[in-house]
Amino acid sequence: MSYFGVGNAFSARALPRVLVVETLGGFCAGFFPHLFLFVSRDSMEGESSWISHPISDMASEVQEFEPFSEATEEVDGTRSVSLDALLPDDLLERILACLPIASIFRAGCVCKRWNNVVNSRRFLWNLSVTQSQKPWYFMFTSNDAAAGYAYDPVLRKWYGSLELPCIENNNWFVSSSCGLVCFMDNDSRSRLFVCNPITRDRKRLSEPPGGKFSDYSALSIHVDRATRRYTVAVVKSKQVPGDFFHWDLSIHVYDSSTKLWVTSIKEVLAGWRGGDESVICNGVLYCLVYRTGVVDNTDIRHSLVMYDLLMRSSHTSLLRSSILAPCSLTCGRLMNLKERLVMVGGIGKQDRPGIIKGIGIWELDKKDWREVARMPPRFFQGFGEFDDVFASSGTDDLIYIQSYGAPALLIFDMNQKQWKWSLKSPVTKRFPLQLFTGFCFEPRLEVST
Amino acid sequence: MSSGDSGPSSSKQLVQQPAAAGRSPNQPPLLGAGGRKVIVLKSGDEEEFEVDLLDAMQSRTLRRAIEDGCGDGPMPLPNLTGPVLAKVVELFRRHRGDPRWADELQETEKEGMFKDYAPQKPTAEVKGFDREFVSVDRDALFDLLRAANFLEAPGLLDVTCDAAADAVMNMTVEEVREYFGLVNDYTPEEEAALRKQHEWAFQ
Numbered sequence: 001m002s003y004f005g006v007g008n009a010f011s012a013r014a015l016p017r018v019l020v021v022e023t024l025g026g027f028c029a030g031f032f033p034h035l036f037l038f039v040s041r042d043s044m045e046g047e048s049s050w051i052s053h054p055i056s057d058m059a060s061e062v063q064e065f066e067p068f069s070e071a072t073e074e075v076d077g078t079r080s081v082s083l084d085a086l087l088p089d090d091l092l093e094r095i096l097a098c099l100p101i102a103s104i105f106r107a108g109c110v111c112k113r114w115n116n117v118v119n120s121r122r123f124l125w126n127l128s129v130t131q132s133q134k135p136w137y138f139m140f141t142s143n144d145a146a147a148g149y150a151y152d153p154v155l156r157k158w159y160g161s162l163e164l165p166c167i168e169n170n171n172w173f174v175s176s177s178c179g180l181v182c183f184m185d186n187d188s189r190s191r192l193f194v195c196n197p198i199t200r201d202r203k204r205l206s207e208p209p210g211g212k213f214s215d216y217s218a219l220s221i222h223v224d225r226a227t228r229r230y231t232v233a234v235v236k237s238k239q240v241p242g243d244f245f246h247w248d249l250s251i252h253v254y255d256s257s258t259k260l261w262v263t264s265i266k267e268v269l270a271g272w273r274g275g276d277e278s279v280i281c282n283g284v285l286y287c288l289v290y291r292t293g294v295v296d297n298t299d300i301r302h303s304l305v306m307y308d309l310l311m312r313s314s315h316t317s318l319l320r321s322s323i324l325a326p327c328s329l330t331c332g333r334l335m336n337l338k339e340r341l342v343m344v345g346g347i348g349k350q351d352r353p354g355i356i357k358g359i360g361i362w363e364l365d366k367k368d369w370r371e372v373a374r375m376p377p378r379f380f381q382g383f384g385e386f387d388d389v390f391a392s393s394g395t396d397d398l399i400y401i402q403s404y405g406a407p408a409l410l411i412f413d414m415n416q417k418q419w420k421w422s423l424k425s426p427v428t429k430r431f432p433l434q435l436f437t438g439f440c441f442e443p444r445l446e447v448s449t
Numbered sequence: 450m451s452s453g454d455s456g457p458s459s460s461k462q463l464v465q466q467p468a469a470a471g472r473s474p475n476q477p478p479l480l481g482a483g484g485r486k487v488i489v490l491k492s493g494d495e496e497e498f499e500v501d502l503l504d505a506m507q508s509r510t511l512r513r514a515i516e517d518g519c520g521d522g523p524m525p526l527p528n529l530t531g532p533v534l535a536k537v538v539e540l541f542r543r544h545r546g547d548p549r550w551a552d553e554l555q556e557t558e559k560e561g562m563f564k565d566y567a568p569q570k571p572t573a574e575v576k577g578f579d580r581e582f583v584s585v586d587r588d589a590l591f592d593l594l595r596a597a598n599f600l601e602a603p604g605l606l607d608v609t610c611d612a613a614a615d616a617v618m619n620m621t622v623e624e625v626r627e628y629f630g631l632v633n634d635y636t637p638e639e640e641a642a643l644r645k646q647h648e649w650a651f652q
Contacts, residue, residue: 087594090598091606091610094610095610095613096614098611098615100618101650102649102650103614103620103650105646105650105651106621106651109622109635109640109651110622110625111626111631111632112634159650160649160652161648161649162649200646
């Protein structure tokens with residue numbers, strides 16, 4: 001007697017689970033013939049009936065059995081035909097889930113069965129658990145359109161013609177979190193979109209409250225990895241009319257589950273104004289504010305205000321509980337790296353704060369800034385020391401830093417504490433005042449708006 | 450008198466057997482060199498392989514069979530050829546103690562079966578072995594993939610699926626079809642539309 005059947009035994013990996021349930025406590029003679037002499041019609045014909053069910057429910061889903069010989073007749077022929085036919089869906093899924101995103105899109109073009117596999121909910125769900133894509137960087141190629149190249153740091157490859165949905169040019173506000181990117185136009189600051197740049201899935205949000213024309217606006221989005229709900233925050237700052245010292249600051253928060261904006265807080269800042277830099281991290285909205293009025297060279301000009309989005313309150317005034325930046329900064333940027341608040345900025349010279357002597361990375365540790373890294377001189381020189389304007393953007397474990405004056409892109413890995421240049425970007429400088437900017441995002445197939 | 454019959458050694462044996470109602474207790478598994486428990490796997494072409502029981506547990510399929518008492522005599526695996534089974538057995542041996550299925554074995558371990566089981570991180574040597582293991586041609590890789598799937602062995606599945614993905618990762622759509630022996634069942638229009646959706650991925 002053969003316990004393990006004859007012929008092809010690889011057609012339905014779901015079956016052993018089914019039969020374990022049926023034959024628990026039984027012995028092997030009753031166990032194995034089932035296992036390999038029958039195959040489920042469902043699993044041979046595609047995943048239509050089991051994609052929407054958790055794996056543990058599959059046992060009850062397989063109802064129809066047919067003799068195995070029918071299946072073998074279909075694949076009777078050359079070896080090259082049987083290669084695919086003998087790969088059950090879940091084995092195929094496992095293989096395809098090991099592929100990078102571009103290869104998955106190509107796999108969807110191979111044949112209809114593969115397309116069904118890579119678009120199935122089960123595949124996407126598994127992908128979200130197993131796949132560890134590093135964040136990509138999108139670099140704009142022109143100042144008046146949203147076209148550009150996307151960089152994959154794992155494959156060290158630039159992808160051209162990745163068209164971003166919604167955004168119309170590179171001066172729009174951009175914020176990203178867990179595969180979603182939020183865009184806001186820079187004219188009316190009332191057109192907001194959330195999209196997945198990889199799947200091109202998109203949604204327009206209603207207009208945030210608080211009046212159209214603020215002097216400064218900051219945009220941030222945060223996706224909850226477990227529930228996939230997202231929060232978008234817009235911080236608006238407007239000078240009090242006729243007053244050089246006081247600025248109105250208001251925080252407006254959108255919740256994807258209620259689809260509503262709520263104005264959370266309004267405060268008048270004395271001697272400080274809001275800006276265009278904010279991020280949501282661990283349930284807290286952080287926002288950089290800037291000293292206004294007569295500023296001494298020795299004054300630190302940046303401070304961090306915090307607003308607890310879960311409590312929907314701040315115990316004292318935003319300004320009173322704010323945390324001063326560790327030194328004079330230029331181009332200070334906030335980012336959420338695995339729910340840790342990180343700030344990147346140019347370190348100003350003592351006597352001339354507008355000229356930077358280096359670029360630093362700090363992490364907020366309770367109420368204190370802890371320096372994580374400083375760009376080594378050999379990299380900093382690559383940026384041009386006089387080019388004191390640069391962009392930075394980060395998520396997950398990576399921080400991208402890019403000089404406005406050149407398409408060079410530097411990457412800092414927070415885990416390995418390593419600096420590395422990207423592969424040379426295909427973007428070229430075409431005129432002296434061309435500015436280079438970009439943003440980073442996680443490439444994810446399974447996150448939708 | 451009765452207390453003498455159920456001495457420590459016999460009660461230990463009983464614990465090792467799965468609690469299967471209505472089945473008489475089986476013989477204990479074979480003992481290999483050094484007193485380890487071994488089972489015998491028999492390929493479709495009648496080759497026999499002694500496998501450490503601990504190693505065989507890396508396969509859920511084998512584990513279920515052993516727990517159902519099928520591990521006493523040679524266990525026939527007609528759909529695996531000798532060379533494939535030899536490779537698989539070698540991988541199981543090299544992966545002994547791999548933490549990737551430590552959780553799964555823990556339950557069995559509670560019964561004292563694997564008290565000498567010590568999970569350890571895959572060493573550079575194991576990783577080197579894995580690379581070598583899948584440095585084979587396409588047909589051999591598919592044999593290993595199907596063996597992995599049939600045996601439900603997570604480590605073997607990881608190694609072989611990664612290798613298959615590596616092989617096709619940089620292929621064009623046409624090359625993937627060729628590699629897997631697939632027939633394009635799209636109309637030219639359907640395929641063009643699909644490619645257009647994510648043009649950047651086809652450069």
